[in-house]
Amino acid sequence: xxxxxxxxxxxxxxxxxxxxxxxxxxxxxxxxxxxxxxxxxxxxxxxxxxxxxxxxxxxxxxxxxxxxxxxxxxxxxxxxxxxxxxxxxxxxxxxxxxxxxxxxxxxxxxxxxxxxxxxxxxxxxxxxxxxxxxxxxxxxxxxxxxxxxxxxxxxxxxxxxx
Amino acid sequence: xxxxxxxxxxxxxxxxxxxxxxxxxxxxxxxxxxxxxxxxxxxxxxxxxxxxxxxxxxxxxxxxxxxxxxxxxxxxxxxxxxxxxxxxxxxxxxxxxxxxx
Numbered sequence: 208x209x210x211x212x213x214x215x216x217x218x219x220x221x222x223x224x225x226x227x228x229x230x231x232x233x234x235x236x237x238x239x240x241x242x243x244x245x246x247x248x249x250x251x252x253x254x255x256x257x258x259x260x261x262x263x264x265x266x267x268x269x270x271x272x273x274x275x276x277x278x279x280x281x282x283x284x285x286x287x288x289x290x291x292x293x294x295x296x297x298x299x300x301x302x303x304x305x306x307x308x309x310x311x312x313x314x315x316x317x318x319x320x321x322x323x324x325x326x327x328x329x330x331x332x333x334x335x336x337x338x339x340x341x342x343x344x345x346x347x348x349x350x351x352x353x354x355x356x357x358x359x360x361x362x363x364x365x366x367x368x369x
Numbered sequence: 370x371x372x373x374x375x376x377x378x379x380x381x382x383x384x385x386x387x388x389x390x391x392x393x394x395x396x397x398x399x400x401x402x403x404x405x406x407x408x409x410x411x412x413x414x415x416x417x418x419x420x421x422x423x424x425x426x427x428x429x430x431x432x433x434x435x436x437x438x439x440x441x442x443x444x445x446x447x448x449x450x451x452x453x454x455x456x457x458x459x460x461x462x463x464x465x466x467x468x469x470x
Contacts, residue, residue, distance in 0.1 A: 213375075217375070217379050220379060220383070221379065221382050221383070221386075224382070224383050224386045224387075224406055225386055227386070227390065227402055227403075227406060228386050228387070228389050228390035228393070228394070228399075228402075228403060228406070233396060233398060233399060236399060236402060237402070240402050240405065240406075243383075243406065243409070244409065247383075247409050247412070247413060250376065250379065250413060251413075251416055254376065254416045254417055254419075254420040255420055255424065256416045256419070256420070256429055256432070258429065259412075259416055259429055259432050259433065259436075262433060262436055263436065266436050266437070266439075266440050267405075267409075267436065267439070270440055270443075271405065271439060271440055271443045274443050274444060274447050275398060275401065275402065275405075275443065275447070277447070278398050278401075278447040278450060278451065279398055281451055281454070282398065282450065282451065282454040282460050294393060294394070294395050294463060296392060296393055297393045300389055300392045300393040301389065303388075303392070304385045304386075304388055304389040304392075305385075307384075307385055307388060308381060308382065308385040311381040311384070311385070312378065312381060315374055315377045315378060315381060316374065320373050320374070320421070321422070322373060322421045322422075323421070323422055323423030324423070325420070325421075325423045325424035326424070327424075328424060331426060331429060334426045334429075335426055335429050335430065335433070338426055338427065338429075338430055339430065339433075342427075343430050346430075346434060350434055350437050350438070353437075353438075353441060354437060354440070354441055356441075357440075357441035357442075357444055357445050358441075358444065360445055360448070361444040361445050361447070361448040362448075364445070364448035364449060364452055365447075365448040365451050365452065
C-alpha cells in the first residue's frame with residue numbers, strides 16, 4: 208500500500224514537472240509547479256522529514272508560487288499569448304538534457320552508496336531546532352541577514368520610478 | 370520506497386527537466402520556474418542522503434537553507450523581471466540580453 212502511494216506521488220511529481228517545462232501557457236505551467244512542489248513535499252514525508260515537508264508547503268507553495276503567479280499576471284501581455292514560449296534551441300536542449308540524464312543515471316546506478324540503517328524518529332523538529340541554534344548558528348544568522356537584504360533589495364528594485 | 374536510488378532517480382529527472390526549462394524557455398518567469406525545479410531536485414537529494422545516511426539531521430539543515438535561498442532568489446528575480454518589463458515591455462530573455470538599453 209505504502210509502495211503504491213510512493214509511486215503515485217513520484218509519478219505526480221515527474222509528470223507535473225514535465226508539464227511545467229513543456230506547457231505553452233505560463234499560468235498552466237505555474238499550476239503544474241504547484242503539483243510538483245506538493246509531490247516533493249510528499250516525498251519528504253516518505254523520507255521522514257516532516258519539518259522540511261511543512262516548510263516546503265509553507266514557503267514554496269504559500270510564498271514562492273504565489274510570487275511567481277503574481278509575476279505572470281503583472282507581466283502578461285494579451286497580444287503575446289499565442290507567441291511560442293520556447294526558443295529555437297529546443298532540439299539541441301532535448302539532446303543535451305537526455306545525455307545529462309543518462310550520465311546521472313549511470314552515476315546513480317554504478318556508485319556503491321554507503322547506507323546506514325536508522326530508526327524512524329518520532330519527530331525531526333526538535334533535532335533540527337537544536338542543530339540550528341548550536342552547530343549551525345552562524346549559517347542561521349547569515350541566512351537571516353541575507354533574507355533581510357533580499358527583502359530590502361526587492362522592495363527598492365520594484366519601486367515606482369526606479 | 371526504501372531505496373536510496375529511487376529518490377536519486379526522481380531527483381535526476383527533476384534536475385534534467387529543470388535544466389531543459391532553463392535552456393529552452395524564452396520567458397523570464399518560466400526560466401525561474403526551471404530554476405525552482407533544479408533547487409527542488411538538489412533538496413530532495415540532501416534529504417534522501419540524510420535519511421539513508423543514518424537519519425543524520427545535517428541534511429535537513431542544508432535543505433532548509435536551500436529553501437530560504439530559493440525564497441530570496443525568487444523575490445529578487447521577480448523584482449528584476451518586473452523592472453525589465455517596465456523598461457523594455459517584454460520579459461523575453463533573448464530580447465533583454467544587453468547590459469544597457
